[in-house]
Amino acid sequence: MDISDTWQHKGLRKKLTEEVRRKGVASEKVLDAINKVPRHLFMDSGFVKFSYRDQAFPIGAAQTISQPFTVACQTELLEVQPHQKILEVGTGSGYQAAVLLELGARVYTIERQKELFLSVQSLLPKIGYNPRFFYGDGYQGLPTYAPFDRIIVTAGAAEIPESLINQLKIGGRMVVPVGSSNNQHMKVVIKNEDGSIETTNHGNFVFVPMIKGVSH
Ligand code: SAH
Numbered sequence: 001m002d003i004s005d006t007w008q009h010k011g012l013r014k015k016l017t018e019e020v021r022r023k024g025v026a027s028e029k030v031l032d033a034i035n036k037v038p039r040h041l042f043m044d045s046g047f048v049k050f051s052y053r054d055q056a057f058p059i060g061a062a063q064t065i066s067q068p069f070t071v072a073c074q075t076e077l078l079e080v081q082p083h084q085k086i087l088e089v090g091t092g093s094g095y096q097a098a099v100l101l102e103l104g105a106r107v108y109t110i111e112r113q114k115e116l117f118l119s120v121q122s123l124l125p126k127i128g129y130n131p132r133f134f135y136g137d138g139y140q141g142l143p144t145y146a147p148f149d150r151i152i153v154t155a156g157a158a159e160i161p162e163s164l165i166n167q168l169k170i171g172g173r174m175v176v177p178v179g180s181s182n183n184q185h186m187k188v189v190i191k192n193e194d195g196s197i198e199t200t201n202h203g204n205f206v207f208v209p210m211i212k213g214v215s216h
Contacts, residue, residue, distance in 0.1 A: 003127050005038045012052035013039070016068055019054050025072040029080075033102035034072050039065075041127050042093040061113045061215075063208055065093040066154060070205055072099075077175045077188050077202055078150050080105050087145075087167065088131075089138030089210070090154035094120040098129045100152070107131035108145055110138045112214045139212050141167045148172060155210035156184040165189065165197060177207050 017035040025031060040051035042065055047057040056064040074096070080086065082104030088097055091111035100107045109131045111117040117135040124131065134142060138153065139161050146167035153164070153176040160176055168174055168191045177184035186202040 001126070003041055005041075009038060009040055009052075016052045016054060020069050020072045023054075023069050025069070025076055027076045029103060030072050030076045030099075033075070033099045034068055036102050037095065037098045038127065039068065039095060041123075042095040042098070059093045059116070060119075061115050063092050063113060063116060065095050066207070070207075071096050073186070073202070073205075074152055074154070074175050075099055075103070077186065078152055079173060080150060084149035085145075086150040086152065087142060087148040087164075088152050088154065089141075089164070091120055091133065092116060092154065094124045094129065094131075096152070096154055097131045098124070101129050101131060105150070108134065108142055108148070110134040110136050110142060112137055112211060114214070114216050135214065137213055138210065139163065143167065150174070151176075153177065153210065154207065156181065156205075156207035157210040160187065160189060160199070161210075165191070170195065177205050179204075181209050182206060 017031050043051050044059050054068050056067045059065050080103045084105050086105045086107050088109040091109040097107050097109045121133040141164050147169040149169050149172050151164050151174040156177045172191050174189040176187050178187050179185050184205055188200045190198045
């Protein structure tokens with residue numbers, strides 16, 4: 001496998017980063033991370049030439065690599081600090097996990113599709129990204145490793161998963177798209193000092209659905 005990152009890739013990535021900035025992402029740290037992650041190495045071979053378009057693309061198992069603007073928005077809303085322990089639900093291509101790693105976080109990522117879990121687990125370390133990979137149902141989270149400073153859900157949930165709220169630290173933050181199968185509201189969930197929950201809304205997005213159970 002060719003894992004080179006050429007000047008041409010870097011040039012296209014810089015343009016993509018500026019496009020994401022124009023669309024409204026302001027955090028320099030997040031924009032830097034988008035500018036660093038070689039998205040062409042996370043794409044399905046049939047779509048590599050479109051790697052630096054600001055669009056979602058198929059990655060196999062009927063799933064998608066998220067649109068860079070969406071990844072940047074969710075990451076900005078997450079307010080990541082270095083060394084924080086983050087749970088990502090929906091590993092998919094691993095692109096979002098790589099962006100979180102560029103911000104210095106410790107990433108625990110869980111995927112329900114066995115085929116994607118296996119391929120991303122072998123690919124990411126080869127290109128320098130080392131989250132901890134889990135095969136399982138994100139609705140259950142990772143109780144053994146809880147609590148988390150941050151939780152990011154990258155599939156559209158019908159409602160905010162209760163078990164994930166339980167796995168959030170006091171003062172922690174979760175970013176989760178909630179809604180129907182073709183339209184979700186981006187929600188930020190904050191767990192206050194007294195354990196109460198506050199939820200705010202941050203625009204409409206479209207994700208593949210969050211599905212219960214695992215697929216073999
Ligand atoms: N973060 C990914 C986006 C992938 S799309 C990226 O950057 O490419 C969403 C992913 O969530 C899909 O791979 C899908 O299989 C997965 N998913 C859906 N429901 C899930 C669940 N209950 N637990 C874990 N993963 C889930």
